[in-house]
Amino acid sequence: MVWNETIDQDTTTYGNLSPHEQDYLHKYSDLLVDYKGEWTDIDLTGSTEPPKDLFIDVRVLKDAGEIQTEYGVFNLTKDSQFYVRHADVQRLIQQGYLQML
Structure with missing residues (x-):
């Protein structure tokens, strides 16, 4: 846990x-x-296994506001989708804000 x-x-x-x-x-x-x-x-607290893909598609499940990554700013509004670096959003996936597609 x-x-x-x-x-x-x-x-x-x-x-x-x-x-x-x-x-x-x-x-x-x-x-x-x-x-x-x-x-x-x-x-x-991160995964002990390397990611299968460096970039992944995600769908926003809950509004999370703006996040800053080295590739730019993403405004995470519910039901929007993004192609992002897995390492940048791994924690948001664990917290239930994003879903991997």
Whole structure:
């Protein structure tokens, strides 16, 4: 759960955890943050497998505003589609803002 998404206390998954599991999750998340702080260029929450395609087609599921990438600015409005670099939008896909086509 921590590797693939942010901890959100309002999610169904979090609500299904026992108090001991919630405490463990918070402590584990804190450890990840501390460890990541030593080597800031390492993304421990990213995928461990290389992307199959460098660029992908995505559809916007929820409005997310503008995002800035090295290839330009994208205005993410619901139901719009873009051809973007996978690394630039991977986190938005994990958070449910975008869907890979």
